[in-house]
Amino acid sequence: MNQLRTVSQIIEPQTAIEGAGVRLLRSIAPRVSNNFDPFLLFDHFAFNDPLEGPIRGFPMHPHRGIETVTYMLEGATHHRDSLGNTDLIGPGDVQWMSAGRGILHEEMPRRGPSGNIYGFQLWVNLPSHLKMSEPRYRGVTAATIPTYEKNGVRIRIVAGTVDGVSGPIRDIAAAPLYMDVELDPGIEWLFPIPSEHTLIAYIFQGEGVFANETVSAIKMVKFNDGDHITVKTENHPVRFMLMAGAPFKEPIVPYGPFVMNTIEEIQQTLRELRDGTFIKE
Numbered sequence: 001m002n003q004l005r006t007v008s009q010i011i012e013p014q015t016a017i018e019g020a021g022v023r024l025l026r027s028i029a030p031r032v033s034n035n036f037d038p039f040l041l042f043d044h045f046a047f048n049d050p051l052e053g054p055i056r057g058f059p060m061h062p063h064r065g066i067e068t069v070t071y072m073l074e075g076a077t078h079h080r081d082s083l084g085n086t087d088l089i090g091p092g093d094v095q096w097m098s099a100g101r102g103i104l105h106e107e108m109p110r111r112g113p114s115g116n117i118y119g120f121q122l123w124v125n126l127p128s129h130l131k132m133s134e135p136r137y138r139g140v141t142a143a144t145i146p147t148y149e150k151n152g153v154r155i156r157i158v159a160g161t162v163d164g165v166s167g168p169i170r171d172i173a174a175a176p177l178y179m180d181v182e183l184d185p186g187i188e189w190l191f192p193i194p195s196e197h198t199l200i201a202y203i204f205q206g207e208g209v210f211a212n213e214t215v216s217a218i219k220m221v222k223f224n225d226g227d228h229i230t231v232k233t234e235n236h237p238v239r240f241m242l243m244a245g246a247p248f249k250e251p252i253v254p255y256g257p258f259v260m261n262t263i264e265e266i267q268q269t270l271r272e273l274r275d276g277t278f279i280k281e
């Protein structure tokens with residue numbers, strides 16, 4: 001390892017309103033510029049009852065051409081979809097849903113015992129040859145997500161491998177790494193990442209030094225190319241989601257909950273929704 005990944009961009013999450021009036025913190029959203037390829041969107045749900053008012057959720061809506069990944073830390077999300085799945089994504093659980101050619105689903109947040117709802121949704125792109133593939137749903141319970149723990153470093157591994165320990169989500173086109181990383185104060189952590197993969201960290205608790213930049217929660221950091229990252233903590237712990245993936249380097253056309261490669265494919269999607277052929281048996 002000889003090329004440290006330096007920080008290329010620090011992103012301040014912005015408040016956005018989505019679904020039926022859900023307020024959330026958005027760091028990235030689908031854009032034609034596709035600067036975070038293969039990642040498209042990162043949303044952070046953080047509600048505290050009664051301060052944030054009623055939580056209305058995301059009633060039935062379609063997706064095509066992407067994968068949506070929900071990771072809950074507090075509270076839960078109740079999910080229903082056109083494949084017939086009904087599931088409650090609880091604290092520590094992950095749902096990795098590949099919309100492929102089309103899915104309709106409902107995502108309704110539920111408060112935990114503390115009254116809080118806290119979680120993340122990540123959108124990962126699909127390459128052109130998989131955009132119209134069979135939809136696929138994977139629910140992963142907290143108990144089946146391995147925790148790697150060593151010398152003040154704790155990592156829950158959803159996808160990817162740390163010191164030979166692999167997360168349960170495999171066979172994803174973007175070859176993603178997706179992990180929840182916590183460092184105690186006074187730690188220096190070095191981690192290898194494939195050089196050409198896009199690398200992002202979402203710092204949601206504490207403060208750490210990423211390469212040479214001190215970053216405090218809540219921020220997203222994008223890194224330049226390189227074969228490893230370093231994260232140091234001083235007087236505070238830090239906790240962040242770390243995500244890496246292989247870029248597809250294809251043009252994208254995002255339109256609401258759909259991300260395709262051409263405008264014609266978006267028009268086709270809208271026609272199918274209108275004439276009732278969006279969901280295929």
Ligand code: MN
Pocket residue numbers: 058061063068105107
């Ligand atoms: Mn959705």
